[in-house]
Amino acid sequence: ILEFFQTSESLKNVGGLQNLKSWVKMRKNAFTEEARRYGIPNPKGVLLVGIQGTGKSLSAKTIAHEWRLPLLRLDSGRLFGGIVGESESRVRQMIQLTEAIAPCVLWIDEIDKAFGNISSGMDGDSGTSRRVFGSLITWMQEKTVPVFIVATANNVRILPAELLRKGRFDEIFFLNLPNEIERQDIFKVHLNRLRPSRVRQFDLGLLARQTKDFSGAEIEQVIIDGMHIGFGDRRDFTAEDIVKAIEETVPLAAVAKEQIEGLKQWAASAGARSASLDTVLVEKLKRYTQQQGLGHLEVD
Ligand SMILES: Nc1ncnc2c1ncn2[C@@H]1O[C@H](COP(=O)(O)OP(=O)(O)OP(=O)(O)O)[C@@H](O)[C@H]1O
Ligand SMILES: [Mg+2]
Known part of the structure; x- marks a missing residue:
C-alpha cells in the first residue's frame, strides 16, 4: 500500500x-x-x-x-x-x-x-x-x-x-488554471527540457495568448502534438506546429466552467490560499470569503 x-x-x-x-x-x-x-x-x-x-x-x-x-x-x-x-x-x-x-x-x-x-x-x-x-x-x-x-x-x-x-x-x-504569464512560464519549462538550445526560437508570448483556459497538462500535450507534426515531416518542430495543435484542442475548462467556479467558491470557504500569485484570483478568493463569512466550512 x-x-x-x-x-x-x-x-x-x-x-x-x-x-x-x-x-x-x-x-x-x-x-x-x-x-x-x-x-x-x-x-x-x-x-x-x-x-x-x-x-x-x-x-x-x-x-x-x-x-x-x-x-x-x-x-x-x-x-x-x-x-x-x-x-x-x-x-x-x-x-x-x-x-x-x-x-x-x-x-x-x-x-x-x-x-x-x-x-x-x-x-x-x-x-x-x-x-x-x-x-x-x-x-x-x-x-x-x-x-x-x-x-x-x-x-x-x-x-x-x-x-x-x-x-x-x-x-x-x-x-487555478494558469493565467497568461504562467502559461508562458509552463511553455518555457517544457520547451527548455525538450529543446534547451532552441527555446528562444519559440514565440512564448504567442503560445501563451493562444492557450486561454488550458491547463498545464494540456499545454504539455499540445507541445507533444506539435512534435508529432514536425517529426512526421522529418524536421524539427516549431511554434507554428504547436499553434496547429492548439487549434485542434478544446480545453477541459471550456466545458467545465461551472465546476471550476464552484471549486473556487469552495476554496474560499475553506480558507484556501491561491497557489498562484495571480492578484485577480487572490482578490476573488478574498471576496468569496467575505461574502460567506470567515470560518465557514460546510458546503452545499
Ligand atoms: N504548473 C505546471 N508547470 C509545468 N508543468 C505542468 C504544470 N501543471 C501541469 N503540468 C504538466 O502536466 C502534467 C500533469 O500534471 P499533474 O499530474 O500534476 O496534474 P494534476 O493536477 O495532478 O491533475 P489530476 O487532477 O488529473 O491528477 C505534469 O506532469 C506536467 O508535465
Ligand atoms: Mg494528479
Whole structure:
C-alpha cells in the first residue's frame, strides 16, 4: 500500500504557482534539528485542490525533492481490504511504516476518491471507510513524528469536512488554471527540457495568448502534438506546429466552467490560499470569503 516514489522533479520544473513554490522554499529546513532547537514545530501537511492537470501531483513530487526527504505514495485504493478488519490493520501498518522512515513526505494522491463516499453515506461499506478515515485523521492531528502529508483532491465537494478542520493541514492551496504569464512560464519549462538550445526560437508570448483556459497538462500535450507534426515531416518542430495543435484542442475548462467556479467558491470557504500569485484570483478568493463569512466550512 506504500510505495517508495523516486523523483527528480524539482521546483524548476513547475511553471507558475509562485505562492506555493515560495511556501515550499521557505520550509526547506523545517525538518532539521536546528529548526527543532529554534522551537519550530514539524510542518504537518498541505492539501492541494484544483481541476485536472493543474500540477497537483507534480507539486507533491517536487516538495519531497526540494526538502530532500524520501517520498512515500499511499495507494488509498488498496487501503480497503476484503476481509473484515483488514483495512483497519492496513492503516496501522501504513502509519507504523511511515513513522519508521520519518522524516519523510507521505503523498496521498486523490484523497477525494478514497474518502469521498463517507459523508454521503452512499457506500455500502461506509462503516469500514469511516473507521479507516477516522484513524487516519486522528493520526494526522496527533502525530509528533516528522511525517509531512501532501494530499491532493479534485472533487472537494465530496470531502468530509473533518478533514479540513484546523490542525490537520498547515495550508490548503487552490491551484487555478494558469493565467497568461504562467502559461508562458509552463511553455518555457517544457520547451527548455525538450529543446534547451532552441527555446528562444519559440514565440512564448504567442503560445501563451493562444492557450486561454488550458491547463498545464494540456499545454504539455499540445507541445507533444506539435512534435508529432514536425517529426512526421522529418524536421524539427516549431511554434507554428504547436499553434496547429492548439487549434485542434478544446480545453477541459471550456466545458467545465461551472465546476471550476464552484471549486473556487469552495476554496474560499475553506480558507484556501491561491497557489498562484495571480492578484485577480487572490482578490476573488478574498471576496468569496467575505461574502460567506470567515470560518465557514460546510458546503452545499
Ligand atoms: N504548473 C505546471 N508547470 C509545468 N508543468 C505542468 C504544470 N501543471 C501541469 N503540468 C504538466 O502536466 C502534467 C500533469 O500534471 P499533474 O499530474 O500534476 O496534474 P494534476 O493536477 O495532478 O491533475 P489530476 O487532477 O488529473 O491528477 C505534469 O506532469 C506536467 O508535465
Ligand atoms: Mg494528479
